[in-house]
Amino acid sequence: MSIPTSAHTLKKFDEELSTLRDLVLKMGGIVEEQVMRAVDALERGDSDAARAVIERDRDIDRLELRADEEVAQLLARRAPLGVDLRTVLTLSKTVNDLERIGDEAKKIARIAVQLQGSPDDDGIPQIAEVGALSRLALSMLHGALDALVRLDLDRATRVGDEDDALDDAYKSMVATLTGFMSGHPQAVSQAVQVMFAIKALERIGDHSKNISEYVFYLVEGRDVRHPKANPAMQSPDAEPGQP
Amino acid sequence: MNSSASSPKARVKDLSFFYGDFQALKDVSLNVAENEVTALIGPSGCGKSTLLRCFNRMHDLYPGSRYDGQIVLEPENIDLLSPQMDPIETRMRIGMVFQKPNPFPKSIFENVAYGLRIMGEKREAVLAEKVEKALRDAAIWDEVKDRLDNLATSLSGGQQQRVCIARTLATEPEIVLFDEPTSALDPIATANIEELIMELHKRVTILIVTHNMQQAGRVSRYTAFMYLGELVEFGETEQIFTNPLKEQTENYITGRFG
Numbered sequence: 001m002s003i004p005t006s007a008h009t010l011k012k013f014d015e016e017l018s019t020l021r022d023l024v025l026k027m028g029g030i031v032e033e034q035v036m037r038a039v040d041a042l043e044r045g046d047s048d049a050a051r052a053v054i055e056r057d058r059d060i061d062r063l064e065l066r067a068d069e070e071v072a073q074l075l076a077r078r079a080p081l082g083v084d085l086r087t088v089l090t091l092s093k094t095v096n097d098l099e100r101i102g103d104e105a106k107k108i109a110r111i112a113v114q115l116q117g118s119p120d121d122d123g124i125p126q127i128a129e130v131g132a133l134s135r136l137a138l139s140m141l142h143g144a145l146d147a148l149v150r151l152d153l154d155r156a157t158r159v160g161d162e163d164d165a166l167d168d169a170y171k172s173m174v175a176t177l178t179g180f181m182s183g184h185p186q187a188v189s190q191a192v193q194v195m196f197a198i199k200a201l202e203r204i205g206d207h208s209k210n211i212s213e214y215v216f217y218l219v220e221g222r223d224v225r226h227p228k229a230n231p232a233m234q235s236p237d238a239e240p241g242q243p
Numbered sequence: 244m245n246s247s248a249s250s251p252k253a254r255v256k257d258l259s260f261f262y263g264d265f266q267a268l269k270d271v272s273l274n275v276a277e278n279e280v281t282a283l284i285g286p287s288g289c290g291k292s293t294l295l296r297c298f299n300r301m302h303d304l305y306p307g308s309r310y311d312g313q314i315v316l317e318p319e320n321i322d323l324l325s326p327q328m329d330p331i332e333t334r335m336r337i338g339m340v341f342q343k344p345n346p347f348p349k350s351i352f353e354n355v356a357y358g359l360r361i362m363g364e365k366r367e368a369v370l371a372e373k374v375e376k377a378l379r380d381a382a383i384w385d386e387v388k389d390r391l392d393n394l395a396t397s398l399s400g401g402q403q404q405r406v407c408i409a410r411t412l413a414t415e416p417e418i419v420l421f422d423e424p425t426s427a428l429d430p431i432a433t434a435n436i437e438e439l440i441m442e443l444h445k446r447v448t449i450l451i452v453t454h455n456m457q458q459a460g461r462v463s464r465y466t467a468f469m470y471l472g473e474l475v476e477f478g479e480t481e482q483i484f485t486n487p488l489k490e491q492t493e494n495y496i497t498g499r500f501g
Contacts, residue, residue: 009498
């Protein structure tokens with residue numbers, strides 16, 4: 001079923017939905033930047049840049065508070081139904097995931113500060129690989145937000161596929177880091193920090209995947225999350241993106 | 244349409260209705276699930292009240308109107324619209340509650356007993372018992388038990404409506420039709436009637452016409468959306484309200500009236 005393109009008779013309703021959408025997109029933009037800058041700060045050992053990321057997380061928190069207030073008002077005053085209900089629920093859940101992604105970026109930034117401060121004779125070579133993992137996570141985040149803006153189910157499906165690649169890359173890096181730690185016990189405390197950073201990127205991937213799954217709910221009214229637990233997904237044909 | 248959870252109490256089959264030359268209903272078919280609440284929604288002129296009034300042959304009162312099709316009552320498999328069906332008997336079995344509470348200018352007791360007396364019941368003890376039961380089922384017994392001889396018109400709007408419901412229930416109908424039963428009532432009276440409907444449907448099949456979409460959402464298991472005499476979409480209320488199949492339905496429930 002296609003999303004209605006006509007306006008509500010009550011114009012304020014359209015304005016309020018637009019306000020909520022804009023808040024979410026603004027949040028998405030800031031969150032993407034935060035992840036990029038946090039990883040960049042980690043790779044370059046730039047603690048000033050890292051501190052700027054930590055500071056800016058407050059902007060994300062402010063947007064979350066405003067968005068949640070908009071959601072409450074929409075639910076209370078407009079009693080949305082059909083696609084409007086699904087839109088408000090989707091945007092509400094997306095706000096939550098974006099705020100969590102922002103927190104993960106802050107964690108990465110904190111790790112950057114910590115690693116910069118610690119005396120270290122053996123550099124952690126895997127820091128360079130964090131960049132590769134971060135590009136996958138950022139692609140997922142960007143793709144999920146893109147799918148949401150354009151209501152693009154194909155793009156949303158690809159985010160799900162990218163998550164598999166991210167998980168594989170994550171596991172591979174964990175194995176490499178673990179190997180590194182056995183050979184360099186004096187660098188274990190720093191390596192553990194790097195492990196936390198790549199875990200944060202893996203979490204960013206998960207949250208991005210969540211957002212991409214909400215797009216199916218918004219567009220088709222189908223909940224495609226948790227295939228193993230979801231009775232509606234038990235049919236072999238029930239894959240996201242397929243009718 | 245999925246009414247597999249509940250067998251139909253009535254089947255509307257290819258029903259058309261004409262006011263003279265004007266076709267107010269166009270080939271409507273749907274099943275009314277037994278002991279469930281089915282809501283009819285749609286803009287003014289869509290045919291929802293026209294459809295409702297076919298069930299109890301209200302249109303018979305107006306010359307120049309014509310039914311084409313069937314409403315089959317189960318389990319007897321009888322067509323309510325058949326000329327052989329006595330409309331008076333039909334109205335004993337298919338009750339109706341109107342938008343404006345319309346108690347007779349009689350006592351509360353006599354209002355509720357009216358249908359029973361028409362059916363021939365003369366025993367006062369039986370009448371008293373059935374009147375009490377009907378008033379209890381209409382969730383108003385406690386409020387009026389000590390003043391059954393008072394005029395029904397002395398009650399508040401919400402109370403009057405519940406007495407009208409009791410009057411309908413006294414003849415133990417199989418289906419009760421509600422035609423915008425709360426649009427003249429305040430929110431508290433509305434909530435009382437809705438709660439009553441939620442209890443009542445366990446014993447009797449209910450069809451409700453409402454302009455208030457939230458009300459349809461609150462009380463009904465199934466919803467039919469009508470437009471210009473046609474049944475556009477019929478389904479479980481949960482599905483109609485969160486993910487309707489038809490664009491027209493979506494536009495209506497989301498307030499995109501064009």
